Amino acid sequence: xxxxxxxxxxxxxxxxxxxxxxxxxxxxxxxxxxxxxxxxxxxxxxxxxxxxxxxxxxxxxxxxxxxxxxxxxxxxxxxxxxxxxxxxxxxxxxxxxxxxxxxxxxxxxxxxxxxxxxxxxxxx
Numbered sequence: 001x002x003x004x005x006x007x008x009x010x011x012x013x014x015x016x017x018x019x020x021x022x023x024x025x026x027x028x029x030x031x032x033x034x035x036x037x038x039x040x041x042x043x044x045x046x047x048x049x050x051x052x053x054x055x056x057x058x059x060x061x062x063x064x065x066x067x068x069x070x071x072x073x074x075x076x077x078x079x080x081x082x083x084x085x086x087x088x089x090x091x092x093x094x095x096x097x098x099x100x101x102x103x104x105x106x107x108x109x110x111x112x113x114x115x116x117x118x119x120x121x122x123x124x
Contacts, residue, residue: 066092
């Protein structure tokens with residue numbers, strides 16, 4: 001053992017004897033461990049980093065769906081079908097903004113989407 005490890009071990013033992021660990025949240029309860037068995041071992045650290053930073057699979061899938069719908073809108077010629085796609089895009093955008101607000105992140109994506117739509121209509 002090196003010097004730092006010995007010092008830290010001594011401090012942990014002293015804190016335990018002084019009862020400093022008894023008032024911690026979750027004291028005496030089993031730890032909630034994540035089941036990461038479905039993630040390949042070489043990707044687990046990256047998964048944990050992304051998860052701890054607030055990235056979620058649902059957010060990623062909603063972004064992907066929004067991009068797909070946007071591409072469909074750009075290539076759509078039928079106005080009724082375009083209106084339906086725009087409604088779907090608005091629903092996805094609303095869901096995305098709800099996810100971001102849960103994470104307390106502000107988004108101005110709706111402003112950019114509206115601005116983009118205005119530009120596209122002016123260019124046509």
